[in-house]
Amino acid sequence: MKFAIIVRTGPLASEGSRSALRFARAVLDNGHSLERVFFHGEGTYNASALTVVPQDEDDLTEAWADLGRQHDLDLVVCVASALKRGVLDDSEAQRYEKGLGNMRPPFAISGLGQLADAALSVDRLVTFGG
Amino acid sequence: MATLHLINKSPSASDALAACLRVLAEDDAILLIEDGVYAALTGTGTCRTLTGIASALTADVEARGVQERLEPGIDSVDDSVFVELCTRCDRVMSWF
Numbered sequence: 246m247k248f249a250i251i252v253r254t255g256p257l258a259s260e261g262s263r264s265a266l267r268f269a270r271a272v273l274d275n276g277h278s279l280e281r282v283f284f285h286g287e288g289t290y291n292a293s294a295l296t297v298v299p300q301d302e303d304d305l306t307e308a309w310a311d312l313g314r315q316h317d318l319d320l321v322v323c324v325a326s327a328l329k330r331g332v333l334d335d336s337e338a339q340r341y342e343k344g345l346g347n348m349r350p351p352f353a354i355s356g357l358g359q360l361a362d363a364a365l366s367v368d369r370l371v372t373f374g375g
Numbered sequence: 376m377a378t379l380h381l382i383n384k385s386p387s388a389s390d391a392l393a394a395c396l397r398v399l400a401e402d403d404a405i406l407l408i409e410d411g412v413y414a415a416l417t418g419t420g421t422c423r424t425l426t427g428i429a430s431a432l433t434a435d436v437e438a439r440g441v442q443e444r445l446e447p448g449i450d451s452v453d454d455s456v457f458v459e460l461c462t463r464c465d466r467v468m469s470w471f
Contacts, residue, residue, distance in 0.1 A: 268458070275459070371381070372467075
């Protein structure tokens with residue numbers, strides 16, 4: 246079955262990102278496909294490469310990035326949410342003359358159209374955070 | 376057309392569960408996650424209503440150390456069962 250996930254909270258504010266990550270792993274471990282993870286609102290903070298996490302805490306940005314690389318996941322960050330929170334890829338940073346971007350690959354900036362597309366094409370859309 | 380409802384807040388901190396219960400259809404299921412698992416504790420006002428309808432996510436139950444205090448009839452389920460519940464219902468709705 247095809248799944249997509251929406252993440253609406255950052256790595257620190259609540260458990261949403263951690264819950265979503267565990268769910269994503271369970272989806273993949275059970276043989277389903279995870280078509281897209283859409284990071285919206287505060288969830289865009291998950292994509293920042295500039296967070297420095299203490300050694301005794303989990304680095305959720307790294308964990309998402311690792312999972313994304315392992316399974317070639319589409320980790321989409323909402324452009325409107327990300328820009329105003331200072332989470333920019335190199336091309337947006339250049340466009341707004343902010344120097345270098347800070348988006349951690351394989352997170353990628355895109356728009357709400359990607360969420361609408363996922364909602365239409367997957368069998369189950371599950372929202373975390375809030 | 377059953378719906379799986381996700382509740383992630385304690386009933387003492389949010390009216391999400393109460394709102395969900397008002398629209399719950401006959402075949403629907405509820406999964407309590409994060410602080411939502413507090414609704415499953417024996418002796419709380421909500422637990423009897425949830426018997427046979429709701430289950431609670433094991434990792435979140437254990438993270439709060441309340442595995443011995445769940446109301447009988449509210450099962451503790453792991454992440455794989457969470458995924459399975461999603462596949463058995465027609466849609467998944469998160470209440471905030």
